[in-house]
Amino acid sequence: MSNIHPTALVADGASLDPSITVGPYAVIGPHVKIGAGTVIGPHCVVEGHTTIGQDNRIFQFASVGAANQDKKYKGEPCELVIGDRNTIREFCTLHIGTVQDKAVTRIGDDNWIMAYTHVAHDCVVGNNTTLANNTTLGGHVELGDWVTVGGLTGIHQFVKVGAHAMVGFASAVSQDVPPFMMVDGNPLSVRGLNVEGLRRRGFSAERIAVIKQAHRLLYRQGLTLAAARTAIADLPVAHPEAAADVAMVLGFLDHSTRGIAR
DSSP: OTTBOTTOEEOTTOEEOTTOEEOTTOEEOTTOEEOTTOEEOTTOEEOSEEEEOSSOEEOTTOEEEEOOOOTTOOOOOOEEEEOSSOEEOTTOEEEOOOTTTTSEEEEOSSOEEOTTOEEOTTOEEOSSOEEOTTOEEOTTOEEOTTOEEOTTOEEOTTOEEOTTOEEOTTOEEOSBBOTTEEEETTTTEEEEEOHHHHHHTTOOHHHHHHHHHHHHHHHTSOOOHHHHHHHHHTHHHHOGGGHHHHHHHHHHHHTOSSOBOO
16 A cells, blocks of 8 residues: 555554555554545544544644543543544644444534634534634534534534534533524623525525524513414415425424523
């Protein structure tokens, strides 16, 4: 495998596609699997029961698949699974799961994970997310598709952030953030909708208008959460084109465990 630098240390048992590139002084453990076209930068450490898909770019000094920081962890063979076409920048730390949860940390496809980001044990990161520098995900955090998180932001353990939501710079996220919302601050506040993000992703004006109605019902009408949920559930009667968007919001509300940011 001519793409592996002679100073890299690759343990026996590692499963590496012949097309991958491994930079100088990188270390790859015996239980690691890496798919076609992936580039492992200089001085990276990839260890544990880690599976990495195709065409990922992992920059220098990243720590991928290390033992988690849960004090209950006793060395069980938990996993980290990373999808395809992700960019993982310098000094990121991505940890394996725990047996107290799903025993696996999952990162999807096409994510842009910037320097010093930490993804703790049992997190689930969807597809097409952007995590700016120093984003910190506590254990068991779930991020939906197309989530954007501003730099220097901390997300508390077990928090869920819904698809297409945007979290502003230097925020403290301790409650669940429903899909499509734009939040920031410490304490966290809901500022509005991620309208520009929805437009860029091809949402029609009609769908955005219905999502705006859902936002008003949740945050601007003084309704209880139960009353707002009932009113949101009625929106597709007049606007069937937004039925899937409404279902996403309702499903998120029904599965929130920490309460939503309001």
